[in-house]
Amino acid sequence: MGDFNQVEFGCDKLSMNTRSIVGAYDFNLWRISNQLVDIPFKGPRFTWCNNRQGPKRVYERIDRALGSKDWFSLFPNTGIKHYPIQLLDHAPIELDLHLTRNVSKKPYKLDARVFTYEECISIIRDAWRFQFWGTPSFQVARKCSRVRQHVKRWALDKRLEWKQTWDNFDIELERGMDLAIREGDDSLYTKTNERVREFARAAAVFWKQRAKLKWMVEGDTCTKYFFNWVKGRAGRNC
Structure with missing residues (x-):
């Protein structure tokens, strides 16, 4: 020592x-x-x-x-x-001889659906551009850490939006259609429709990431049913 x-x-x-x-x-x-x-x-x-x-x-x-x-x-x-x-x-x-070390916390698992959002990709690019001084390996490590922190913060804020249900979208779409028919303003319907498409794509990626291996062994029965259901919902709302 x-x-x-x-x-x-x-x-x-x-x-x-x-x-x-x-x-x-x-x-x-x-x-x-x-x-x-x-x-x-x-x-x-x-x-x-x-x-x-x-x-x-x-x-x-x-x-x-x-x-x-x-x-x-x-x-x-x-x-x-x-x-x-x-x-x-x-x-x-x-x-x-009896050092109490910090108990490691359970690692945060990032959902693959975050990478379907262009907003998240822009955050990654901006975070990666930040310059650190040091050896190349140290710079890469610090850049990865900075990207992870920014993406995690964005994903946690996005969770509130991901908690929305299809019923919420149905209500907003009905309001948008009613507004378009009565006043000729289809902005609400168009905006909500775009959010539905984005939500459907993210939901598909989310459940695909969590698909059980046994589903694949059994012929992908559950995942096929789910993706057909998502596709049907997205098509119905388009």
């Missing part, structure tokens, strides 16, 4: 320098040959900073602790706590 002065992986370094990490291969070979495992940590990722400003600033994780298989069998809850970098260029790290 201590300052190894060696970065092990690209994700352990944040820098404008895109060159390969010198010494990483030899360090990993030494660790594997000695059957040592990196002890998990909790807290900020980086433990060292060169304290320069702007693009010249470099962050690295070079302070770590390694343990053997025998060590983990005796202390299975061993962990390292990283503290923030404060007065010095290194951050303090602390070995804890």
Whole structure:
């Protein structure tokens, strides 16, 4: 445990320098040959900073602790706590034999139907254009994280609209048709009709994503019935 002065992986370094990490291969070979495992940590990722400003600033994780298989069998809850970098260029790290780690939350599952909306595609493009500084792998990771956050926020807001039922659309279409007949204004009917088409396409993608494998084994009976029903509803409202 201590300052190894060696970065092990690209994700352990944040820098404008895109060159390969010198010494990483030899360090990993030494660790594997000695059957040592990196002890998990909790807290900020980086433990060292060169304290320069702007693009010249470099962050690295070079302070770590390694343990053997025998060590983990005796202390299975061993962990390292990283503290923030404060007065010095290194951050303090602390070995804890009973470290309580953050319980991972259930991952958010994104519905495939979000990609049927041009609005969502535009959000993805705008989020991806945002520039980060660092190694190529770090830039891609940050871009993916930014896209995921923006799409998740948009999808959660869209849920209220997805909860609408076909009966709601029927009522709006009847109002739109009545308005078109009485006053010659078909804007409400046209707008609602477009929403029905969009809703039907999204619903089809949503249920296709959740189709059970056994349905396919049994001849796709359920999915065929459902898609024919959606097609019939969409056709009836067009």
